Structures are given as structure tokens and as C-alpha cells.
Amino acid sequence: MSSETQQILTTDGIPLEVSLKKVERRNKFKAFLLVAPLLFFLLIVYISPIIGMLFNSVDDRMVTNALPKTFVAMEKWDGKELPSEEVFEAFYIDFQKLIEEEKEGKLSTQLNYEKNGFKSIIKKLRRKSKSFEEGNYKEQIMAVHERWSDVEYWRAIKRRAPSYSYSKYLKGVDMYQNQEGKFVQVEEDRRIYKKLWVRTLKIAFYVTLFCFLMAYPIAHLLATLPMKYSNLLMICVLLPFWTSLLVRTASWMILLQQQGVVNDFLVWIGLVADDERLVMMYNETGTYIAMTQILLPFMVLPLYSVMKTISPSLVRAGKSLGGTPFTTFWKVYFPLTIPGIGAGSLLVFILAIGYYITPELVGGASGTLISNMIAYHMKYTLDWSFASAMGLMLLAGVLAIYWVYNKLVGIDNIKLG
């Protein structure tokens, strides 16, 4: 037979493939129409915000557009000593224009993100610049405040020259690009984000582990108990789902505080002295306890759905072949639950890594996570581009975990129910 396969025709002489496509096209179109609303919705509420966030996190055009002449003049400046009169003059002209447009406040906010101390000196410059005389702007500006004669502040302005920058991402890991273009860490006492990332990962990991350890026996019980008991247990597992997250967290606050139920009980049975009540809230302990409880159902349900499909005769077979109960569990039952463990762990870990309300309420200073920091920057410093950058780093982290999981276990092995 020749290498080219003969084209198969239908009875009417149309090539089979063409005919098949024609028949299926209508069905495919119908199917697409069914999912189109959801696709459209996802595009609007999911994909586009992420793209917007990505854009926001690198967009630095505000400063670039505010000081066009200054940045042109600065191109020749080597950044070692104070810039020349030319730069100062350009800056003055740009600044006057900003005052006219009432945009100097925004500039001061942006420059203040880059280096603390800009806010006050820009305010001062605004007041004083009204009485500036023509010419010799360098001296006049430097006379407004001593920081204007500090080269560091001019370098900070120059760093904001490009329209797009990844400096927010560097800031997110406590780094910046110095004068020579090298990536360096910020001073030891100002490193906050790296510590927060590590803490977030650590808490997410342990919460996942605790959830797994607690959920496995529950899920097993659910899967093996007779119907009437397992239904009741299932309701107990799901009950928290039907209660508001805020209410659950608040109830943990009542339980865990120093004058709370748990401490009262421990004092009452004499395990803890009255003046040495345990601190279980506003620290990591509180975050662990509350998050484990709240995320537990997300581990129980995938495990349960996998365990439900494991035929009891497999375990019986293991035993009848001579395996001790432990061997049978470890070699037969456990490997079959791995898809459920994977799904549950992934779910809990991803939820935990971006958790906000619970750590915000019970976490205190040592129990807050990166999402609390993102919220802080959105609500208080209003540095949205930095918040976006950190949000995207979180998303990238989750995707990386997903990728690693796929390599190790295989995403096809996931079973959510």
C-alpha cells in the first residue's frame, strides 16, 4: 500500500471528513453558545482584571508625563554629583505646569513611594516657587530645603524616568536597583516583605498539613460509616460552610482570647495558672487554629469523594492475601487516596496562601499574611501599583505550585468529586 492513505468518500461522493465536520459544526456552535455567557463573564471579571493588574504594576507613566523636560535634561546627568542648572531649570518649568494643573500632589505621593521625605519638600517648594526670580534656579530650589541639595533625592527622581518599570516587584522582595543597575537588598532593618512571604508560605504549609492530618480520618469515617451516621457527620463537616466566615472567625476570638472560653477552662481544671493565661490570639497560633478549622472542609470533601470510590473489597483482598491491617492500609488504601490528598492539599494551600479575613482578625502582628499587606497598601498607602505587583507575585506563586504539583503527581490525578 502506498504511503498516502486513500481518501474515504461518503455514499454521495463527498469526502468523509468534510461531511463529518459539516454535521458536527452545528452541534459545536450550539455547545459554544451554551458556554459563551460564562466565557464572556470570566473574561470580564477574571481575565481582564488580571491583565489590568499586570499593567498597573509596571505602569509608571504618571511621573514620566509629569516631568517631561526634567527627564530629557537628566539624560546627560551621570548621577554622581548634583545635577546641573539645566536640570533644575527644566524641573522648575515642569513643576510650574503641574501647579497650574494641580497635579503636584500626585507627583509628591509617587515620589514619596520611591523615597520618604518628598512630600514635605514638594509642598514647601510649591509655596516658595511663587516668589522665584528668573534664572539661577539651582540655588533658589536648593535654598527651599536642604534635602533639595541632597543628591539621593535627585537620583530617586531619575529612577522614575522610564514609563514602565519593574521596581515594584523588586520592592516586593525587599530589593532595589542601585545606581550601577545592580539588584541589591534594602537595609536589614527595613526588610519586611521577604519575611512576610516566608511566613505566608510557612503558615499555608502547616495549615495544609494540619488539615490533612485531621481530615483523613474524618473522610475515611464518612466514606465507610453506614448511610444514616455518615449523613449526620457530613452535616457536621458542612455546617461551618453555612455559617458566615466572619462569624466563625469572631467565635474563635471569643474562644481563644486570654479571658476566653479555652483559657477559662484550662484555668478551671488547673492546667494553667490564672496569671499565666495562654496567648493564643493576635499571634501565629491563632492564625493556625482558626485557618485550619475554616479550611478543613476543603480537605475533607475531595478526600471523601475519592475514598467513597475505593471498593471495600480491595482492603479485604489485601487482608486475605496476608497483609496486616497496616500493610494493607499503606500499600493498598493509601496509594489509592493520593488523588484526593493532592486535590485537597492544593485547594487548601492555595486558599491559605491568599487568606485575608481570618489572619486580619486573629493574626495580630506576627500572624498576618501577605494578603494583609496587599490590603494595607490598597487601603492606606494607596500604592495600588505595588499592591498589584504583590498580587501578581502571589498569583505567580500559586501557578508555580500548580506546575510543581503537575510534575510530581499529575493534574489528571486530581479528583474534586
Place this chain on the structure above:
Amino acid sequence: MTSSKSFVKFDKVDKSYDGKVLVVKDLNLDINEGEFITMLGPSGSGKTTCLMMLAGFETPTNGEIYLDSKPISRIPPHKRGIGMVFQNYALFPHLTVYENLAFPLKVRKLSKNDIDKKVDKALSMVSLSGFEKRMPNQLSGGQQQRVAVARSLVFDPQLVLMDEPLGALDKNLRESMQYEIKHIHENIGVTVVYVTHDQSEALTMSSRIAVFNDGKVQQLSTPDKLYEEPVNSFVAEFIGENNTFAGEVTDISGGKCKVKLDTGGEIISNPISVKSKGEKTKVSLRPERAIIDPEDKMDNKYKGKIEEIIYHGDHARVRLNLLGNKEFILKIPNSSARMDIKRGNEIKVGWNSHDARALDPKSI
């Protein structure tokens, strides 16, 4: 092999799951070494429960089970050393065929060399050599079944339990697997306890069959005896096809009895469970024992009207209205074309009274 000493013994075993209903009632059963015993019965008759008690997954509520003269109620299943084939094979889906077979050997801490040898031997026994690396879901139903059988035998148990192992296979495959299991049993001489609700399976494979109903063994005997000489009407009706006549004994003498039928008429039959005049009875007659145009020496000869003819290829079943029984079935071999076998025609039918067994009147 000594047939006098029983290898497995159920001694007055009762079993109840809920404390209200007895699933197994006063079970006494002796199984000899090397036997192929089938527990046959409708679903819910307690046969699987018996098997599970023997395997150790259920404990008897009362009584004791002895294996090789040792009581085993307190021995956990993994220490009993009994091989078992499950209804849906129960192959470990995450392990290859080799690993499935090696599992019982590994837990017994055999050397790698011995494991390889035994797995090889077991696989060749079920003619699946070369399938070691396959996963169970890459095998057909029949192949999975054979792996399950090989796995239950690979660690050389003295006793193998099979719980409806062929239930999920189609008819042709089931029949060929029946022979295969039978031959394996003959070759290695292992004792097999086999559970099924399929009577033809039981008849072809077993050395003895225990017919279960209502938590009790109704009859324990060889397949031919079970078919030819059922001791009660349940066994008669459960095994094979059956024509029944309900009636009352009017005379009993010389190994024969006269039965007056409820539907009218009187037949001569063989008294099995009836003892005296006036007893209610149910007479059971195998369809193949009644013939058309009976010889003169037959002591039962009647005329019947043909109600229906069902074509079966090699034979035809003819439903007659005979002595008021409209469900009387007759088997006619598909040999010579008989012109008078037509719906509505009357034909003569007869049988020997010896084959008409007058049993207890209990109906299932």
C-alpha cells in the same frame, strides 16, 4: 487425601447482623480436603455471609468454624492463609499484574527470586505469561478474572474462597472460565469453596453443592444427585426446570403413591417426603422425563392440549394444558418434523411414576 476427616467444619453456626433476624441458622457443614464445594442459593440466602465468616470478615454470632481442626473465630483474616477471589476481582488498580501477584509473597517476606518464580508459575497456570507489566485496567474482564484467580493461589493456600467470581463476565467467557477454574482445581488439588447463584455453574464445576435458602442448607450432595433426587420442593424448583402438581395423597403402597390433584385428576408418583394418606404434597417432574406417545409400560399416561410452542434451536419447549396444569412444559428434540405438534392439537404424554417425586407442599 482422607475424606473421613473434615478440613473445614461449620459447627452450629448462627449469624445475625442486627440482633433481630438470623441470616444463617444452625449451619453444620463439613468440607473435605481437595473438594470443590459450591454454595448455591438465591440472593439473601446466607451463602455469602458463610463465605465471609470463613474468610474472617464476619464473625459468627454463635457456634464455631474449624479449619484443619483448629477453631478460627479469633484469628484475624490476614493470619488465616485463605486465598480469596472477589466478586469484582478486587485487583489493586495502582499495581501492575506482577505487583498484584507479588503482594501476598512480599508480605510473607519471600526472597525476590522465589517471588519471581512463584509469580511466573501462577501466571502460566492461568496462561497469562508476559502480562506482568500490565495494569489491571489494561486487561479484559476475563484476563482480570484470571489474574485474580492466580493471585489467590500464588501463595499456595490450602483453601481458596471464590465469591461469585464469574458474575461480571458474559456468557461465553463465563463458560470457558468455568472449565479453566475446574481444571486448575483438579491440577493442584486445592480445596475450593465457591459461591454462586448460577445453578448451571454450580452443576458443572462442583464435587458437592450446598443449596442455601433462608439461612439454611437445604441439601448437600453431588450435582447429579441434587438434580435427579432433590429432597424438597425448594431444591427441586431451584435447580433446573420443573413441572409441579399440587395435590393430596390418596393412597400410598409399594413405593408408589396416588395423588389427587387440586386441579382435578389423579397421578401416580414416587413418595419422597410424604408418609401417609391425606398429606398435602407437591409432585415434581423434570420436563425431559415426560415423553410424547408413551410406551405401554409407563404408569402415567395422559392427554394434553398444546398451548404454546417455544423454539430453542436444538429443541422446542411445548407448553401443555395437562390435567388442569397450564404450565406443563415438555422438551422435544429438534429431530424429526412432527406434524401434530401444533398449537391447539391434543397429544399423548406419559412418564414413569418413579420420576414424579412427591415432595413437601411448601412453595417458594
